[in-house]
Amino acid sequence: MYKFGPVQKKILVALLGGVALGLSSSPRQYYSRLSKIGKEWKKIDQSNLKRSIGRLAMEKLLEEKHFSDGSFKLVLTEQGKRQAKMLDLLGGSISFKNKKKWDGKWRIVAFDIPEKDRIFRDILRRHLREMKFYKLQNSVFLAPFQVEKIILELSRLYQAEKYVRVITAVSIDNERFLKNHFFGKNRKSS
Numbered sequence: 001m002y003k004f005g006p007v008q009k010k011i012l013v014a015l016l017g018g019v020a021l022g023l024s025s026s027p028r029q030y031y032s033r034l035s036k037i038g039k040e041w042k043k044i045d046q047s048n049l050k051r052s053i054g055r056l057a058m059e060k061l062l063e064e065k066h067f068s069d070g071s072f073k074l075v076l077t078e079q080g081k082r083q084a085k086m087l088d089l090l091g092g093s094i095s096f097k098n099k100k101k102w103d104g105k106w107r108i109v110a111f112d113i114p115e116k117d118r119i120f121r122d123i124l125r126r127h128l129r130e131m132k133f134y135k136l137q138n139s140v141f142l143a144p145f146q147v148e149k150i151i152l153e154l155s156r157l158y159q160a161e162k163y164v165r166v167i168t169a170v171s172i173d174n175e176r177f178l179k180n181h182f183f184g185k186n187r188k189s190s
Contacts (some may be wrong), residue, residue, distance in 0.1 A: 108167040
C-alpha cells in the first residue's frame, strides 16, 4: 500500500464514499453517508488540496474528467478504488468494539505468504497486533473477537486469499492462559 498523508487519505476515502452513495439501499443510508463525506471534505486544508490531488493523479490513483462546459470531476482509477477500500477497511478494523459477552470461540489466523509478497505479510502482522491478536507462532495469531470478515477482505484486497486461513475454534490446549491474557483473572469471559 502507498504511504499517504492525511489529506490524500481523506480525498481517497471521500471519493470512495461517492461510489458508496450509489450503492446505498435506502434514503436514510444515503443521507448518512453523504453527511459523513461532507464533514470530512470540509476538514481538508485547501492549501494542500491541489498538491494532494496532483500527487494522487501522478500515482495514477485518480483522474480528472473534463467536460465541454469547463467543469471537471475527480474519479478514482481501479487502483485508486483498491487503495481507498484498504484505507477504509483498515481504518475501521482497528477501532472495532469488543462484544461484552464472549461467544466462546477463538479466531485463528494462519498464513504462509511468500517472500515476494512480504509487504502484505508485514502489513497483515501489524494489523493483527493492532487488533489485539495474540501471536501463537510467527504466522499464527489468535483472538476471541469476531473479525473473520475483516481479515478475509484484507486478504482479498491484496489478492492473497490463497495464503491466508481464518479458523474458528471452540477450544485450544492453552485456553486458560489465553482467557487470562484477553479477559484478565477477575473478568468473566462468558
